[in-house]
Amino acid sequence: MEESTPKTFHVLSSSQFDRAFLDYMCLLTDTIRRFDKSKEGLLYLKGLLAHRRAMLYFTQPSTRTFLSFQTACQIVGMGTNEIRDSSTSSERKGESIEDSLQTFSSYVDIIIMRTPVPGLCDRIAAILNETHRPIPIINAGSGPDEHPTQALLDIYTLNRSFVKLGGIDGKTIMMVGDLKRGRTIRSLSGLLANYRDVKIIFVSPPEFRIQDDLRQKLLARKIRFEETDQFEDSLRIADAVYMTRVQDEYDKDGESQKVDSRRFHLKATHLPLMKSSAVIMHPLPRREELDIAIDQDPRAKYWRQERNGMWTRVALLTKIFGVDQKIVLPEL
């Protein structure tokens, strides 16, 4: 990159964020959502980025991330274009994905992308950095690799849940399920490394243990963690239980079906084992790993996570485009 080129604010990996940024984003998100309480507040937000346009390029299935980003764009007044199926674009005519994305960058001010290809967002960001229009890229999920904006909303949800309990520092976070291919747990673990005395308990069948690159990263960052298949023992000590589904879309040969995950399913009968102050989270969509009977328990936070996701993404857009300064922060 030329020295004179201003640095574009891409969101590619949770490892790019530090504690100061996370604290700032939590406060910014809390402040922005207060604008939701009045028509005047919402009209003010709508004016913030009415001069900007976003491209939503989602070539892997998505409900929450797509809708929350699209709605976040609407809240700050941004226009949106979308591609949800690469077979409807010139990729079908043999255009490379790199060329397609460079084309989109001619029409919009930011590209928010979800792709099955790990590392693609980084590659596109690097290509755009070399062009005369280096617009920001947001990684909205890149294969089994990263999902940094989910991690931001998860941190926001944890922070809000523990506000009267001293915040995230010192907490024990249990992550359950397909830890091998779950991008949400990869990105969230990276962010938790920014907090003091956090302990992560990774609970899974042996086939779904975390990958070695994540293990090495956590060791290098000196975060305390444990890998176990002791589901019930872990439930008793966890401050947060983060459930995830089996990511069988990445199976090569139906191998997930051979794994017995049943004893890692959270049932209503487990609730009495858990701390009364604990929180239950899930990035959703859920399957049988999270009993619907749990939805009524006050510790269930996954529906709030969804709404928190929308406001976290509003905050992120204002930060990326430098209009976060127009949101008055209460106590900085």
Ligand code: NCD
């Ligand atoms: C997650 C994802 O896409 O990685 N969903 C989401 O973005 N909320 C989790 C999943 O699909 O299991």
